Amino acid sequence: xxxxNEVHNTTFPMGDKNTAYAKFFTGQSYLNGLVAPAxxxxxxxxxxxxxxxxxxxxxxxxxxxxxxxxxxxxxxYQEWNKPARLLKPGDVVxxxxxxKHWHGAIQDSWFAHVAITxxxxxxxxxxxxxxxxxxxxxxxx
Amino acid sequence: xxxxNEVHNTTFPMGDKNTAYAKFFTGQSYLNGLVAPAxxxxxxxxxxxxxxxxxxxxxxxxxxxxxxxxxxxxxxYQEWNKPARLLKPGDVVxxxxxxKHWHGAIQDSWFAHVAITxxxxxxxxxxxxxxxxxxxxxxxx
Numbered sequence: 001x002x003x004x005n006e007v008h009n010t011t012f013p014m015g016d017k018n019t020a021y022a023k024f025f026t027g028q029s030y031l032n033g034l035v036a037p038a039x040x041x042x043x044x045x046x047x048x049x050x051x052x053x054x055x056x057x058x059x060x061x062x063x064x065x066x067x068x069x070x071x072x073x074x075x076x077y078q079e080w081n082k083p084a085r086l087l088k089p090g091d092v093v094x095x096x097x098x099x100k101h102w103h104g105a106i107q108d109s110w111f112a113h114v115a116i117t118x119x120x121x122x123x124x125x126x127x128x129x130x131x132x133x134x135x136x137x138x139x140x141x
Numbered sequence: 142x143x144x145x146n147e148v149h150n151t152t153f154p155m156g157d158k159n160t161a162y163a164k165f166f167t168g169q170s171y172l173n174g175l176v177a178p179a180x181x182x183x184x185x186x187x188x189x190x191x192x193x194x195x196x197x198x199x200x201x202x203x204x205x206x207x208x209x210x211x212x213x214x215x216x217x218y219q220e221w222n223k224p225a226r227l228l229k230p231g232d233v234v235x236x237x238x239x240x241k242h243w244h245g246a247i248q249d250s251w252f253a254h255v256a257i258t259x260x261x262x263x264x265x266x267x268x269x270x271x272x273x274x275x276x277x278x279x280x281x282x
Contacts, residue, residue, distance in 0.1 A: 010152075011212050011230045034210065040238045041206045043184065043257070065182045069175070069255070071152050089152045097181045114210065116184070116257060 001052045002109040003073035006089075010071040010112055012047040024123045026132075027054030027104075034114070042118050049112040050075065055104020057126050061095060064119015068093040068103065075111035076135050077103045084135035087111070102127050107136050142193045143250040144214035147230075151212040151253055153188040165264045167273075168195030168245075175255070183259050190253040191216065196245020198267050202236060205260015209234040209244065216252035217276050218244045225276035228252070243268050248277050 008014055015032025018025065028051045035045035042064075050073075058080070068077065068087070075087040080100040087093065087103070095101050097119065104127070105111035127135075149155055156173025159166065169192045176186035183205075191214075199221070209218065209228070216228040221241040228234070228244070236242050238260065245268070246252035268276075 012210070013231065034233045035208055035235055038235075038237075041208070041235060042259070043208075045208060045210070045233070045257070067176055067182075067184075067186060069153070069186070090154065092175045092186070094176055094179075094182060096179075116186070118183070 004110050006072040007049045007110040007112040010047070012071070012114065014049045014112070015047060018048070021056075024057045024059065025054060026057075026126050027051055029054050029056070043116050045114065045116050047071070047112065047114050050105035050110065052105050052109055053107055053132075055127050055132060056102055058100055058102050058124040060098060060100050060122045060124070061117065061119045062098065062122055064117065065097055066095040066118075067116040068095075069114040069116070071112045071114060073111035074106050074109040075104055075113070076106055076139055077101065078135055084138040086139035087113070100124065106139065145251050147213040148190045148251040148253040151188070153212070153255065155190045155253070156188060159189070162197075165198045165200065166195060167198075167267050168192055170195050170197070184257050186255065186257050188212070188253065188255050191246035191251065193246050193250055194248055196268050196273060197243055199241055199243050199265040201239060201241050201263045201265070202258065202260045203239065203263055205258065206238055207236040207259075208257040209236075210255040210257070212253050212255060214252035215247050215250040216245055216254070217247055217280055218242065219276055225279040227280035228254070241265065247280065
């Protein structure tokens, strides 16, 4: 499995196993909260690390958005009815209000991103094995 | 001068000389815009790099805030009437609405941070040489 050392050595600590959101993920993720939302700060910031094969469920950010700053490894970002996109360190993703999407590691690499999140998430169904295998094939073409 | 290689090799490119905001800085900075604010995205995200000795003016974020994610080198963050704070990679700073502050490199090191910014900046007077030398002395104690 690739990039395990890389995700352990980004600028921001990897944090502990992401138990709080485990029910919305397939596989093991890790979360290190960097900034909590506050009365006058409408975003939360966290460092999220995915083991190979790990991804979150399809989800939507309502009345908000999400920005991903990719820091290590290789991953996938996919919006509903769109092609999967390969993510590498330095890539930036903006998910706009109301857009159904998922993100996670590819099958054979660890993956880490800083997530800047505003609004209320709505968690939907897991990314099925068929959807995940298809997305991995797409980003390897 | 320390950490020149480090600021050139963070995950996000350093970008070009920061001409757009040069009048609000003392010394040379570099800016790489990562995310522009949009109708439904109330923050901008940019990678800011400071040459040794470079700092921005005292400023305030009105109706917003700023989050700094330090990625390389060593710098200073200071709020009005508060002690200067040394910044190193992995440090996170939240500047709340209306707080007068400045940030920049220390005298003998390059410095880089990702800045997440909401609201309207009000740019005030430069950090004087006396203020800057005093802040450097404080963070070296």
